[in-house]
Amino acid sequence: MADSTKTTRGSGLSRRGFLKGISAGGVATGLVGGAAVQHGKVVEAAPAVVGPGDTAIKLKINGEVKSLTVEPRTTLLDALRNRLDITGAKKVCDRGTCGACTLWIDGQPAYACSVLAIDAEDSEITTIESLGTPERMTALQQAFVNNDAQQCGFCTPGMIMACEAFLKENPSPTRDQVRDGISGNLCRCGTYHGIIDAVLEAAKTMKGGA
Amino acid sequence: MSRILFNDPLPEPERYELAEKPRYRFELDRRTFLQLTGAGLLITVTGGAAFAQRGASGARTIAARIHIGEDGIVTVMTSKVEVGQGARTELAQAAAEELRVPVDRVRMIMADTDVVPDDGGTYGSLTTPRTVPLVREAAAAAREALVQLAASVWQAPAGEVIVADAVIAHPPTSRRITFGELAKQPALLRLLEAPVEGAALTGEAAWTTLGAWVKKTTGRDIVTGAQKYPSDLVRPGMRYGAVLRPPAAGARLKHVDLALLKEWNDVVTVQDGDFVACAAPTSFRAAQAIAALQKTAVWEGATAGTTATLFAGLKQNAKTEGRGRSGPRVDEEGEVDAAFSAQAVTRAVYNVSYIQHVPMEPRAAVAEWVEGKLTVWTGTQRPHGVLEELQEAFGLGAGMVRVIVPDSGGGFGGKHTGDAALEAARIAKAAQAPVSLRWTREEEFQWAYCRPAGVIEMAAVLKEGALHAWEHSNINSGAAAIEMPYAAPHWRTRFLPSESPLREGSYRALAGAANVFARESFIDELALEAGADPLAFRLKHVQDDRLRAVLEAAASKFDWMAARQGGGSGTGVGIACGMLKGSYVATAVRVRVDNAIHVEHVCQAFECGAILNPGNLRSQVEGCIIMGLGGALLEAVEFEEGRVLNASLKQYAVPRFEHVPPLDLVLLDRRDLPSAGAGETPIVGIAPAIANAVCHATGRRLRQLPLRLEG
Ligand code: FES
Ligand code: FES
Numbered sequence: 001m002a003d004s005t006k007t008t009r010g011s012g013l014s015r016r017g018f019l020k021g022i023s024a025g026g027v028a029t030g031l032v033g034g035a036a037v038q039h040g041k042v043v044e045a046a047p048a049v050v051g052p053g054d055t056a057i058k059l060k061i062n063g064e065v066k067s068l069t070v071e072p073r074t075t076l077l078d079a080l081r082n083r084l085d086i087t088g089a090k091k092v093c094d095r096g097t098c099g100a101c102t103l104w105i106d107g108q109p110a111y112a113c114s115v116l117a118i119d120a121e122d123s124e125i126t127t128i129e130s131l132g133t134p135e136r137m138t139a140l141q142q143a144f145v146n147n148d149a150q151q152c153g154f155c156t157p158g159m160i161m162a163c164e165a166f167l168k169e170n171p172s173p174t175r176d177q178v179r180d181g182i183s184g185n186l187c188r189c190g191t192y193h194g195i196i197d198a199v200l201e202a203a204k205t206m207k208g209g210a
Numbered sequence: 211m212s213r214i215l216f217n218d219p220l221p222e223p224e225r226y227e228l229a230e231k232p233r234y235r236f237e238l239d240r241r242t243f244l245q246l247t248g249a250g251l252l253i254t255v256t257g258g259a260a261f262a263q264r265g266a267s268g269a270r271t272i273a274a275r276i277h278i279g280e281d282g283i284v285t286v287m288t289s290k291v292e293v294g295q296g297a298r299t300e301l302a303q304a305a306a307e308e309l310r311v312p313v314d315r316v317r318m319i320m321a322d323t324d325v326v327p328d329d330g331g332t333y334g335s336l337t338t339p340r341t342v343p344l345v346r347e348a349a350a351a352a353r354e355a356l357v358q359l360a361a362s363v364w365q366a367p368a369g370e371v372i373v374a375d376a377v378i379a380h381p382p383t384s385r386r387i388t389f390g391e392l393a394k395q396p397a398l399l400r401l402l403e404a405p406v407e408g409a410a411l412t413g414e415a416a417w418t419t420l421g422a423w424v425k426k427t428t429g430r431d432i433v434t435g436a437q438k439y440p441s442d443l444v445r446p447g448m449r450y451g452a453v454l455r456p457p458a459a460g461a462r463l464k465h466v467d468l469a470l471l472k473e474w475n476d477v478v479t480v481q482d483g484d485f486v487a488c489a490a491p492t493s494f495r496a497a498q499a500i501a502a503l504q505k506t507a508v509w510e511g512a513t514a515g516t517t518a519t520l521f522a523g524l525k526q527n528a529k530t531e532g533r534g535r536s537g538p539r540v541d542e543e544g545e546v547d548a549a550f551s552a553q554a555v556t557r558a559v560y561n562v563s564y565i566q567h568v569p570m571e572p573r574a575a576v577a578e579w580v581e582g583k584l585t586v587w588t589g590t591q592r593p594h595g596v597l598e599e600l601q602e603a604f605g606l607g608a609g610m611v612r613v614i615v616p617d618s619g620g621g622f623g624g625k626h627t628g629d630a631a632l633e634a635a636r637i638a639k640a641a642q643a644p645v646s647l648r649w650t651r652e653e654e655f656q657w658a659y660c661r662p663a664g665v666i667e668m669a670a671v672l673k674e675g676a677l678h679a680w681e682h683s684n685i686n687s688g689a690a691a692i693e694m695p696y697a698a699p700h701w702r703t704r705f706l707p708s709e710s711p712l713r714e715g716s717y718r719a720l721a722g723a724a725n726v727f728a729r730e731s732f733i734d735e736l737a738l739e740a741g742a743d744p745l746a747f748r749l750k751h752v753q754d755d756r757l758r759a760v761l762e763a764a765a766s767k768f769d770w771m772a773a774r775q776g777g778g779s780g781t782g783v784g785i786a787c788g789m790l791k792g793s794y795v796a797t798a799v800r801v802r803v804d805n806a807i808h809v810e811h812v813c814q815a816f817e818c819g820a821i822l823n824p825g826n827l828r829s830q831v832e833g834c835i836i837m838g839l840g841g842a843l844l845e846a847v848e849f850e851e852g853r854v855l856n857a858s859l860k861q862y863a864v865p866r867f868e869h870v871p872p873l874d875l876v877l878l879d880r881r882d883l884p885s886a887g888a889g890e891t892p893i894v895g896i897a898p899a900i901a902n903a904v905c906h907a908t909g910r911r912l913r914q915l916p917l918r919l920e921g
Binding site for chain 1: 293294295296423425426428429430431432433434435436437438439441442444450491492493494495498568569570571572617618619620622648650651825826829832833834835836837858859860864865866867868870873
């Protein structure tokens with residue numbers, strides 16, 4: 001995982017400070033997929049220090065604006081899960097290595113564990129909750145069900161978010177392209193073949209095929 | 211002479227057929243059930259002697275509970291849990307089949323200790339051979355009871371009453387009543403006083419729901435993110451917990467300065483002996499508080515041992531004496547010592563590293579105290595075991611603890627204990643609020659138990675190209691699948707416990723993967739010594755027809771004879787087979803070896819009796835192969851003085867998309883045989899098959915898991 005420190009916007013918190021705050025190090029950027037997509041929202045290397053105490057922010061999640069307070073070093077994933085009880089994105093590694101927390105920021109897949117909540121303030125955040133519902137699934141979700149492409153399903157919301165984004169960019173993928181395109185996502189149950197089958201089936205359905 | 215010093219607690223596959231008949235009991239709803247299921251008919255089945263899996267309490271209690279509601283919904287209650295292996299769907303299929311209802315009319319209540327019977331934890335591949343038959347018995351009894359009830363009300367011969375699609379009908383008089391309508395009439399149900407005798411189970415040939423690929427019943431909730439896992443649960447007023455962990459296993463707390471947090475008004479701190487923890491409004495805040503405390507903490511001591519000295523240490527501490535669990539287990543036949551002393555002996559030693567389960571969902575629990583009664587929602591494979599742990603830890607009597615296990619994000623044998631449940635309960639007690647404790651990935655790696663490491667010593671004597679004597683000694687990792695499947699006049703298998711420097715426990719297939727790795731590597735070495743083809747050598751010695759059948763099926767699908775030509779040029783093929791808990795596996799692989807081992811193709815045949823759900827079976831078999839690839843090639847817990855050195859998913863690699871080869875599966879459906887579990891055995895063949903293929907490709911024999919070319 002690239003440890004990019006590319007500047008995007010001034011949050012008043014240095015990446016180094018962020019790393020210290022998290023203490024265990026190894027926090028990755030929001031890079032998702034084999035090497036496919038990079039979400040550039042990494043905190044700026046500015047020297048300012050943010051003290052303890054909560055900051056009021058607004059997040060636009062699934063088209064709705066939510067007001068909340070967060071400690072400035074809180075990740076987007078923790079803000080969603082702890083503050084807003086939006087739990088579709090899962091916390092598995094918390095270090096940008098498994099993809100279970102994948103959501104979209106301005107339409108691009110990103111690891112919510114590797115983005116600060118305060119840095120997502122001006123973006124459109126899309127989570128699994130806004131895709132299909134159990135009664136009205138997307139073509140991809142339906143294809144996951146058809147192929148039983150989930151065992152415990154703990155990786156699945158992140159997989160779906162990664163696969164939907166992949167299909168938008170690659171509407172007619174080959175098996176190998178699917179494999180490479182979503183290679184950042186981990187499934188410990190080993191449902192990999194079922195997931196690839198589901199993505200290929202969904203690609204067909206979305207094009208109006210069988 | 212055959213001598214067994216202590217018996218394997220697992221049953222031989224056919225044993226449950228000899229069980230005494232279950233006894234039935236019918237009762238109208240009591241209050242607890244009413245709350246959950248509404249009014250209706252409740253049927254309980256008490257397991258017979260060989261049927262019932264011993265509950266955590268050791269008591270043999272009610273073993274299956276089925277409710278038919280006024281809405282016609284069938285509810286099955288069981289203490290089994292769903293961790294991805296498909297128990298929820300499979301048990302719903304079992305009830306649906308016998309009650310003649312569609313699967314979507316069956317609701318499963320799993321692992322809520324206030325309402326489900328203690329029909330055992332979820333391990334040992336027991337759900338399929340034990341729980342499925344019990345649920346079928348109970349459902350068939352319910353069906354029979356409804357038939358007799360309708361027959362007596364209609365004054366028709368019971369033989370003329372039929373049940374189909376949740377409707378009971380008497381075709382000669384065109385009368386019909388739905389399950390729901392029947393369950394609404396308590397006056398009618400009171401007629402159900404006499405127990406129903408032995409209702410017949412539906413024969414395999416007539417199965418419509420069992421044997422079919424029924425998709426996971428919770429699939430829609432999973433793919434839409436609607437399913438709530440233990441780590442997703444939120445209770446009103448809930449706080450987040452974090453625990454002060456020692457720097458290393460075995461370290462004791464000498465000092466910590468709790469006063470430091472005096473001003474942190476939003477944080478509650480608890481110290482109880484060595485246990486120090488916090489509760490806070492967010493997990494971030496809780497972690498922050500713990501980090502502050504950690505700076506003041508003084509710890510002393512650590513468990514000795516490092517990765518480098520692991521195998522020598524296990525060997526040195528092997529217990530060759532003693533009885534029961536702390537002593538060796540030996541099985542043997544023939545004159546083993548004499549056979550070894552008279553001949554040239556071939557020996558080899560195999561090592562197996564510690565590995566972690568790495569379930570995607572870390573251990574998690576939400577604990578809540580209300581008027582002295584404790585409720586814990588947690589991901590565990592032993593709900594009643596955790597209930598007892600909580601009772602004991604807090605000195606609570608019967609009825610004062612309730613454990614609920616929502617469907618969880620993976621277990622693989624790793625979630626047998628109640629660590630997170632106990633911790634969350636202790637913090638919640640101090641915080642006087644519900645507390646959610648979710649272990650971090652680092653905590654998982656450092657504090658969860660491992661699959662045992664092992665040293666396995668093999669010895670054999672060949673005589674005229676055939677096995678003459680055989681000895682298989684497993685030090686520390688366990689006795690599972692140690693049984694000798696090959697014919698040899700003199701053989702001995704031994705399991706010797708040892709002293710483990712890391713916390714160790716159950717794992718998918720237990721020591722099966724270790725023992726099969728050693729045996730199937732060694733038999734390959736012996737085949738080469740005898741100048742025989744490894745497949746032919748196995749077939750010549752194999753004694754069990756079912757094992758022979760999977761070997762032949764895998765070899766034929768893989769085209770073994772053609773594939774085995776060549777080799778030595780950097781590519782090679784290997785084969786291995788094994789049996790465990792009533793199911794059989796054979797695995798053939800092709801590898802390419804340069805500076806790494808690349809698995810290019812896996813072909814696996816598997817047989818577990820009658821297939822109950824072919825789609826789920828395929829998932830389990832594929833999942834096992836892929837998880838097995840991790841233990842074969844990637845995974846090892848590295849440690850030093852009680853500290854795990856690779857405690858992250860970045861440092862401890864598990865199989866990803868890039869590691870997954872094309873898989874060819876042959877699933878043999880033996881409708882004439884009882885169904886065995888399938889979530890474990892398919893993991894045992896992959897590692898030795900790869901090791902054998904690497905030897906074919908390079909001439910090098912790798913005898914340690916994970917297989918590494920360097921060193
Ligand atoms: S939890 Fe975010 S990548 Fe693993
Ligand atoms: S389905 Fe369990 S981790 Fe993917």
